[in-house]
Amino acid sequence: MIKEFRNIDLRLIHVERIKIDEQNLKVFLGNPIARILRFIHNFITINNLNKIVMKKTILFMLASLLIVTLCNCSSSNNDSDSVPPTPTVTKGVSVKIDGVQKIFSQVEITQQPWEDNGVPKVDLHVKAINPDDDTEIIYFGIGKGDIGEDQLWAFVYEKGGTQYSVGEDEGDPKLFNATTINIEKRIAGTFSGAVMANEVNHVLSDGIFDITYD
Numbered sequence: 001m002i003k004e005f006r007n008i009d010l011r012l013i014h015v016e017r018i019k020i021d022e023q024n025l026k027v028f029l030g031n032p033i034a035r036i037l038r039f040i041h042n043f044i045t046i047n048n049l050n051k052i053v054m055k056k057t058i059l060f061m062l063a064s065l066l067i068v069t070l071c072n073c074s075s076s077n078n079d080s081d082s083v084p085p086t087p088t089v090t091k092g093v094s095v096k097i098d099g100v101q102k103i104f105s106q107v108e109i110t111q112q113p114w115e116d117n118g119v120p121k122v123d124l125h126v127k128a129i130n131p132d133d134d135t136e137i138i139y140f141g142i143g144k145g146d147i148g149e150d151q152l153w154a155f156v157y158e159k160g161g162t163q164y165s166v167g168e169d170e171g172d173p174k175l176f177n178a179t180t181i182n183i184e185k186r187i188a189g190t191f192s193g194a195v196m197a198n199e200v201n202h203v204l205s206d207g208i209f210d211i212t213y214d
Contacts, residue, residue, distance in 0.1 A: 093128040095207035104128035109213040151179040157195045164195035186212045
């Protein structure tokens with residue numbers, strides 16, 4: 001391998017032609033020494049080009065990996081910020097009755113329009129049936145659009161033909177409820193308390209309603 005040239009009079013070297021293409025700059029020289037120098041020049045140029053291409057390829061791959069990683073992180077963060085939590089119950093009522101978990105997933109809603117001093121209003125009458133026992137039913141009503149505490153009325157728990165309702169006298173069991181969502185085609189909220197009939201009480205706890213309707 002020729003490592004070094006000394007005492008070469010470069011004035012004796014003449015250039016015959018120059019060719020430029022996509023990969024290299026080639027200088028065609030006219031005498032033997034010039035051919036040797038041309039070979040060394042081309043060899044070094046090709047090696048340099050290969051190193052440059054390799055460096056650019058590595059940098060491109062690293063940049064692409066970084067962009068993909070940042071996009072995935074951004075997408076995950078955006079998704080976690082924008083997606084609301086999944087409700088515990090969808091289109092149904094969930095409640096513990098005397099400590100036993102019950103789900104009333106067969107729901108019917110009847111809309112009843114009416115007017116209050118010329119102002120149109122709509123009452124929603126809810127009937128939720130336990131699919132495991134169709135004699136176990138929960139009824140209640142709520143005004144469409146009404147939210148806040150104590151918006152449920154005419155709350156009844158029916159079991160085997162007996163209807164248990166909220167007591168009206170002082171000292172009778174009460175039902176505490178809060179409606180958090182009451183928009184077009186969806187109502188949601190919580191309730192707890194007790195219902196009674198024939199001096200028999202049923203304790204309701206961890207009650208949730210989240211119902212969609214047409």
